[in-house]
Amino acid sequence: METRERSANLRLANPACSIAEDAGLVTVKVEMPGVSKEALEIKIEGNELSVSGNRSLNAPRGHYILKERRAEAFKKFFTMDDSISRDDVDAVLADGILTLKLKIKEAAKPRRIEIA
Amino acid sequence: MDLVKWDNPAPKDLWDAFDGLRGELDRALDPFRIPSAAGLLDRATAPAVDVLETEDEYLVMADLPGVDKHDLEVSVTGSLLSIKGDKKGERDSEKRKIFRKETWVGSFSRTIDLPAQIDAGKITAELKDGVLTVRIAKREEAKTKLIAIAAE
Numbered sequence: 001m002e003t004r005e006r007s008a009n010l011r012l013a014n015p016a017c018s019i020a021e022d023a024g025l026v027t028v029k030v031e032m033p034g035v036s037k038e039a040l041e042i043k044i045e046g047n048e049l050s051v052s053g054n055r056s057l058n059a060p061r062g063h064y065i066l067k068e069r070r071a072e073a074f075k076k077f078f079t080m081d082d083s084i085s086r087d088d089v090d091a092v093l094a095d096g097i098l099t100l101k102l103k104i105k106e107a108a109k110p111r112r113i114e115i116a
Numbered sequence: 117m118d119l120v121k122w123d124n125p126a127p128k129d130l131w132d133a134f135d136g137l138r139g140e141l142d143r144a145l146d147p148f149r150i151p152s153a154a155g156l157l158d159r160a161t162a163p164a165v166d167v168l169e170t171e172d173e174y175l176v177m178a179d180l181p182g183v184d185k186h187d188l189e190v191s192v193t194g195s196l197l198s199i200k201g202d203k204k205g206e207r208d209s210e211k212r213k214i215f216r217k218e219t220w221v222g223s224f225s226r227t228i229d230l231p232a233q234i235d236a237g238k239i240t241a242e243l244k245d246g247v248l249t250v251r252i253a254k255r256e257e258a259k260t261k262l263i264a265i266a267a268e
Binding site: 016017018019020021022023029031032033034035036057059060061062063064065066067068069093095096097 | 164165166167168169170171174175177179180181182183184211212213214215216217218219220228231245246247
């Protein structure tokens with residue numbers, strides 16, 4: 001699994017993510033504080049899993065004394081290989097973290113062969 | 117699971133090599149390359165913070181993805197607002213294979229000096245979708261007052 005940034009012309013933010021695999025389950029976590037479920041789109045097209053959306057700051061009108069947070073669009077691509085099941089993807093957005101759970105196909109899992 | 121190979125074909129001519137190099141440089145120098153929505157990673161030990169002054173209050177907003185309400189401490193001393201906390205990760209099991217880790221785990225703190233006199237008695241804090249919003253009321257005397265012009 002590899003991420004790819006394809007924001008050559010567009011100024012897109014690149015949210016931090018971590019990818020780990022444990023017992024046939026690949027967990028992808030992408031940090032997106034302040035992003036609502038409605039502003040998020042997760043798509044699978046062929047070998048590509050994309051997470052895109054918009055982050056708005058939801059701030060009232062006023063004068064900024066300090067501004068470090070940005071409202072921006074973001075898009076993240078992940079390329080999946082054939083070992084990952086496309087049909088069984090679980091997505092949860094909680095506490096500003098999107099958690100995607102992808103399953104590795106049974107056929108692609110390592111098999112232990114017992115010696116008779 | 118197999119990792120997909122990094123697609124890096126050999127350049128066909130010299131200029132292609134330069135293009136590749138430029139791309140690399142652009143990526144290395146691009147401020148957006150650093151995950152900016154995260155806030156925790158680009159500021160090693162402090163989250164990204166906005167301080168906004170409205171007519172009658174100060175709003176402090178901090179990006180704290182994955183931080184639990186119980187691991188967060190917001191306090192005010194004089195005009196100093198301090199946000200302290202602990203971002204906990206999941207326990208690593210031996211079998212767990214990590215492919216990419218950009219997210220950051222650990223403790224952090226951030227102290228903000230608020231400009232005008234604040235009303236320490238009127239502070240509310242809310243943590244929603246990984247964003248902490250602290251509302252601090254201004255003191256009555258610090259608020260902008262409209263003075264009515266008496267008509268003769």
